[in-house]
Amino acid sequence: MPSRIALLTPFAFPSVRGNAVTVDRIGRGLRQRGIDLAIWDLSATPEAVVEAAVEAFAPSLIHAFHAYRSGPLALRLARHRELPLVVTLTGTDANHDLFDPERAPVVRRVLEGAAALVVFHESIGERISGALPDLRGRIVTIAQSALLTAGEPFDLPARWTLPARRTLFVFPAGVRMVKNPRLPLAPLGRVVARRPEVRLLYAGPVLDPDEGEALLQALDGLPWARYVGTMPHAQMASLLAQADVVLNCSVSEGGMANSVLEALAMGRAVLASDIEGNRSLVEEGVTGLLFRDERDFERQAERLAGDPALRDRLGAAGRAHVRALYPPEREIDGYLGVYRRLVPVPSA
Template sequence: MKITLITPYYHPPARGNAVTARRIERQLRAAGHAVTVHSLDAAPAEDILRRITADPPDLIHALHAYLGGAGVAREAGRATGIPYLITLTGSDVYEALEDTRRRDTLAVLRDAAAVAAFHKCVRCRVLDHHPSLAETMAVIPQGVELPGEEFDWGNERFDRGEFVFFLPAGLRPVKNAAFALGPLAELHREEPRVRFLLAGPVLDREYGAATLEAIDCHPFARYLGEVGRDAIGALFRRADAVINSSTFEGGMANSVLEALAFGKPVLASYIDGNRSVVKEGTTGFLFRGEREFLDRARDLLRNPALGRRLGEQGRELVRERFSPGREAEAYLELYRRITGA
């Protein structure tokens, strides 16, 4: 099958859409299919549309209903008659369907041959407001691939019993990266071995500046900048617990799945996306505010056996439910249904 994959981001590879696009691309190619990737951070929509029209695929698969769908997939489908599939990735559901982009986003979803969500909670959220999409909506959980571990620690050393909380996230408001500083500062006063590491690109300049300024006020915290996919695995492996403090996720965050795959307990905000994979007291903890975060962080700090148990159960969950091969086969089944191949 000849597939065109459209993604809002492919560079840098640390962004969620880029991680998802690269994983799907690799799996489809490994299964023997021809895949062309067009990224909106590398070329304008008009150029991508011309390329698709000049060399039509059997199917167009776009990540993000508004960015990948409204900008390219829907127009390409209308120009060529090629069916397109949309994978909902987060801000299309939790922002674009709620603001001035709503009309364009809905048009994309209504014209799509199929719409995939990472979890049933996202499907239900969409169908609660737009039940007419029920026949085209499918649930395909994300797969997870472990990132590389070639990280240069430089002067950073954590070999004296430090307890490391790690937050992998791009610096933008939805990731709420500065949230953990307050409760972790209190925990650090109780236990000086507490450390906080934040890694990810600055995606919102104003929010990034405010976050880095806040980190500078806390000696136990470090911002490591943007860490490539070939290196960030070392941070997961060294972490004692992994944080996700997002205000929303598109069903499940790649970083949460990766933390579980590395056998790390997850401390995550109580949102749909995190609840879809983090099971309270089984693979991690969910918090509704600073007090719950502090209490659960303290539990992990003072009970190493608890963290090990949660981590092992998380690793087993990923093995059973979130393999990249299973994800790719689910998409291929959907592709075949759409194209009749």
């Protein structure tokens, strides 16, 4: 009998949060490869219901996506059924929760109870093993991929009337402090003063109400910038196709940002903060541009706004880079390899 995998996640489709997008992509890939997989969304289902459903599903392995949010329940289920536990760590796990005085004991207990720990980039693995050296041998790096289909059209003109000649910067991310959504406003405002065709569009759910309110207040009175709210992930390819530049201003990332991967996959020019998680994908001047502070952002944004050939060159290089190094089948091969070391799984 083929093994069954129970995957617990803090958010799942139709949520458009990064965790949900990643889990949906991985889940589809695993099922296409013959894995009997069930996904439980912990934001939508009470723990007691999840426990009963997992018990009835009778999995061979428990997989937790997000150590702090999904890990405790997953660990309890794995121990109760004497099953191996796989944990995929997010950026929040590795960059914040593992070192937070209140959350660290929970995260450490989950990681120590796991048979395998999946990270998106070697730098995150080094961070984990630096804090918990005894776990180094359990860490596996599986790079994320980008899976965008034609999907649904994003009707930009219905959301925002733009001039015929414009250069559109797009900020596709959930609105929360770690994504630093207000950073572009001052430097891009100075660029707009010199290049009035520049526009800035925000698309994504408000995940931090205080930051969402602060962003809307900052946008008030700026005719060149607009927040269009949450959009289905099925419309992301269409939105990115209409962008000239895609922004990532994050303070930290978990090794790879879905927004950057997807922008590169669509052949868009990327301007990203110069942090470890973004440098894993964006090579300065080759697959995108990086910035260190507001002045650097302004300089790089000005370059991109005024040089369509540069945007095209970076976009083409980024698309080739993602196709060569981060295909979806390689990501799924990685998870199948982890599972196969712990339980029998289909070889096809």
